Amino acid sequence: MSPAPSVLVIGGVGFIGRHVVTYLVENSLASEIRVVDKVLPHTAFFNKRQRDAFEKVEYIQKNMADQASIELAYTREDGSSFDFVFNVAAETKYSMNERFYEERIFLLSTRNAKEAAKRKVKCFVEVSTAEMYQSDKKPSKEDAKIKPWTTIAAYKYRAEEELKKIPGLNLVIMRPSMVYGEGATGGLASRLVCGRIYKHLDEEMKCLWSKDLKINTVHVLDVARAIWHVAVWYRDNDKTGKGPFVYNLSDSGSTVNPDGATDEVNDKHVGPWAELINKSGIKVTPLTPYVDQELLSNNALSIDGTKIVAETGFTYQVPEVTVEKLQEIIDDFKLNNLWPKDSI
Template identity: 40%
Template sequence: MEEKPRVLILGGTGFIGRNLVHYLVSNNLTSKIRIVDKVMPPMAWLNKEHKESFSKVEFKHANLINSKAVEKVFEDEGGGFQFVINCAMETKYGQMESVYKEGILQLSMNCARAAAAHKCSRYIEISSGQMFSSSKTAVKEDHKVEPWTNLAKHKRLVEVELETIPDLDYCIVRPAIHYGIGDRRGLTPRLIIGAVYKQIKEKMKMLWTGSLKMNTVHVYDVCRAILHLCHHGNKGEIYHLVDKGDTTQGKISELVSEVFDINHDYVGTAMSSLAKLNFKSVAEDINEKHMMPWSEACQKDGIINTPLNPYLDQELLYDKHIHMDGTKIESTGFCYDRPSLTIDSLKEILDDYVEMGLFPPSLARP
């Protein structure tokens, strides 16, 4: 019987990282898991199930921007790690160029070089699905890239630089908008915005139209795909992770509206294009409209501290599509377990945050 692998998860307390830990632990798929992150588990807003999984693994505190710190987290008396998964990166939008250069490019290259030096069997780099903006056809991995956020631009630099590391056996995954338990920056801001419109008793209005492509993938499938590629992916290949639902802004808005029993509409292309003339101011006005009612709802329900908010950075309000073809990984034997976005999957996120005391229960109730 083949021995279970030893796995090193970099950025393990983040959204994908925590779910990957829980998936591996729950299914008893490893002989050892070491998590590395600059955020300590007690400070990471883990839910009850994730805390239980984290109690069964080894955690090391480190800032992976520091190459010496990276080297130390790879050292292990048990013989090293077969699989190294890099979930670590700067995830906030709207940051300065230098923040992404350090928190994405420098960090990822530190980790990749260390993985090569320690002769890991497979290194997985989590990249970004914001590499294309076309709406006409679902884009495959070999399509010309046009990264449209600063985060994605630096992730693309990482993709290119990985090719220069001798003896690194790696795969790259580009997830579409990923959602699920613990999500804070994928679909959760739109859930919170829906709750805000329930609070203020207004119709929820969005920029552009309902046809804007916002393809999705459940974090459970992201975790399954990561482990699958550790065993079955082709060296040096890029794989898109996107479900079969061809999710659009319209579908997301319909489901959010159903969750909170609100109405929604769209400003339209002409008015949205006009707003682009002073888009920074428009984005500030939109966020200001949402932030105050959210704060008031939290105070009303006694929520003093929560990492959740409805803020959407200006970059995420552009008319840029996420329209991806996720079939390449299926040719390796993978199949998606969560084929489309559903209202139940959104309610699952909501219910989890309510149980943790991080989302106002008065807005979550029908």
């Protein structure tokens, strides 16, 4: 059996990153874990499991788009390289100035990948997005036509293409569909917030949902598991020099897309949500019902996530969205005093 690898997690404080770190720690998978992020853990609305996990890893606060910070983050006391590097860092806010995406997606990814190649990292996993495929009701496979429908996706794809050109980079690219789970503040979480607002307003929630436009999802635990799985698979099956490998991550469930949302609907949601938060005595919450304009276009996110199963033996533990999984998200927010009281 191969020794436990050392792991560098770039952007490990973010939504996906914190779940990756927690998964590695709770399952004792790595000999060393270093997390680098510009965000401090104690400001990131961690739950108890995540706080406990981060007590057992090395955390460094750095901007990983900066070359000097990158070199410091990759340097270990004994001079050796990290075995695996997981890049789960990127700008996730929509409708930002493109210079932010240039730095926080393209330059961050390419500079880190070049450093990983220089240091002969055994596997560099780049977490991208499935929002880059042309919208189609038929599930998109990895070779489907590329037509990014968000600016984030456009920069992610540009970064992917540049990474593929880097000599000596042991690269696996992951393209998840809509990621959900405990701590998610966008995606399905925004829909849950809207549902709570409509309950407060005593109205049927119908204006944000369409029966026709399909959006696939993937649970964040499966994303964390898949990142680890492909790195070990790459190392143990002597895939060096045989990539890059690109895999979608998507469950087999059929989730519907919010449709017909407008600025008027956003305005309707924001006021009641603020009222709910204030009445519950919540000072700060990362949750919002606001749906960004980039996400209001008529685009499906229908994704085929089976290639990773067929080629690497990965299995999804959460094959579809369930009421129980959605309730876990709400319960976690309640536990951390980020969700309105039921009595209001």
